[in-house]
Amino acid sequence: MAIGGLRIIIVLILALSLPIRSFAQDVESKPILIGATVSLDGKYSEPSFMIRKAFRLWEQEVNGRGGLLERPVKLILYxxxxxxxLVRKLYTKLIVQDKVDLVFSPYGTPLTLLASEVSEQNKMVMLACAASGEKIWERGYNYVFGVYALAKRYFIGFLDLMAREGLDTVAIIYENSPFHIDVASGTESWSKRFGLNIAFKKPFANAETDLPNILKQAIKVNADGLIISAYPPDGYRSLHLMKKAQYHVKALGITIIPTHPDFYKQAGNIAEGVFGPSQWEPDERIPFPGTQKFIEKFSAYANKTPSYHAGSAYAASQILERAIVHTKSIDHDKIRDHIRALDTVTVIGRFKVNHEGKQVGHNPILVQWQxxxxxxxxxxxxxxxxxxF
Structure with missing residues (x-):
């Protein structure tokens, strides 16, 4: 046999002896891509910091357990x-260009409304882990599910405590946007159930120009309780205006900012006594499975105590992971059907949705700075x- 022919035979034998990597193996090693947007800048940056850190913590943990479906998990966050x-553009980019397999929601009802339009058009499941405005679930969508207790229930505890204390009147100041409109509407409805009277109710469009005058009007009414529904910068602005006016009310409730671990540091002494609705709190006495371990791991990872925004983002990650493991798939119809039928407990409490995707199993709690x-x-x-009080 010629030397050249012998060489060819040897090369063929060596090639055949090498391990053959199948298409299935290539798919298994390809990461499962999960996309979302987070607010590193702007008025949502404070709660969004918590959400981003919780997503990244879960990504680290799930890959430490071997990933999902024997594939690593990779988050793409814009x-x-x-x-x-920006939200519509970025979710379109995630789905069309980056070709993510799954998505998480952004922070807040306004952004989630837009992001879920894109995910629904592409028949992709979205767990709304940071939004509770009911408009999200009033569009007949099939793939978006809530994690939060709904906005209209936020101040039930505050109003109940006011009624038990013998207080009679409530003033409401709120941002004129879907989530805050729901908070104000729910507060008005539940006030009537508790026998409280709405003494003042007014929205604002531009906090910088509108709030000073609206707050002056509320001060004149001198209601027993004041509820301010606003995103963080405007919540702090309201407190600053109250301090400047030397206005003290018997019961003050504000959305979002009182739940942040740095609230007292940022607000100063006026934070004392302020109430705030919360979806969950980082207290080891909270009786949900995994709560204490999550608090410890998040605190070590982020160098901050988690707020409920972190807890809910982590809970959404847990739910998605369970759905994928249970269905052995990243097929969105299978995941949707599993989540729709789910009645479980996460680190922040019960998760159960109705036929519209609204969260009906979880209830808000109330905190106060003392x-x-x-x-x-x-x-x-x-x-x-x-x-x-």
Whole structure:
């Protein structure tokens, strides 16, 4: 046999002896891509920091467990800068160009409304882990599911405690946007159930120009309780205006900012006594599985105590992971059907949705800042301190 022919035979033998990598193996090693936007800038940046860190913590943990479906998980997170016009573009980019397999929601009802339009058009499941405005679930969508208790239920505990204290009147100031409109509407409805009277109710469009005058009007009414529904920068602006006016109300409730671990540091002494609705609190006495471990791991990872925004983002990650493991698939119809039928408990509490995708299993709690510390004051079974007025 010629030397050249012998060489060919040897090369063929060596080639055949090498391990053959199948198409299935290539798919298994390809990462499962999960996309979302987060607000690194703008008015949503404070809660969005918590959400981003929780997503990244879960990504680290799930890959430490071997990934999902024997594939690593990779998050693609873009900065939406708290801007609605960017969200539609970025979710379209994630789905069409980046070809992500799954998506998480952005922060807040305004951004989630737009992001879910894109995910629904592409028949992709979205767990709305940071939005509770009911408009999201009033469009007949089939693939978007809520994690939060709905906005209209936010101040039930606050109003219940006011009624028990013998207080009679409530003033409401709120941003004129879907989530805050729902908060104000729900507050008005539940006030009537508790026998409280709405003494003042007014929205604002531009906080910088509108809030000073609206707050002056509310001060003149001198209601027993004041509820301010606004995103963080405007919540702090309201407190600054109240401090400047030397206005003290018997019961003050504000959305979002009182739940942040740095609230007292940022607001100063006026934070004392402020109430805030929360979806969950980082207290080891919270009786949900995995809560204490999550608090410890998040605190070590982010160098901050988690807020409920972190807890809910982590809970959404848990739910998605369970759905994928249970269905052994990233098929969105299978995941959707599993989530729709799910009744489970996450680190923040019960998860159960109705036929529209609205969260019906989870209930909000109420916190109050006392002696520079955040305490759970409602419901009674979860209290760390009694409410003070």
């Amino acid at each position: 900065n939406d800068k708290s801007q609605k016009e 002696n520079k510390k955040k305490e759970i004051v409602y419901p009674t079974k979860m209290q760390t301190k009694s409410a003070r």
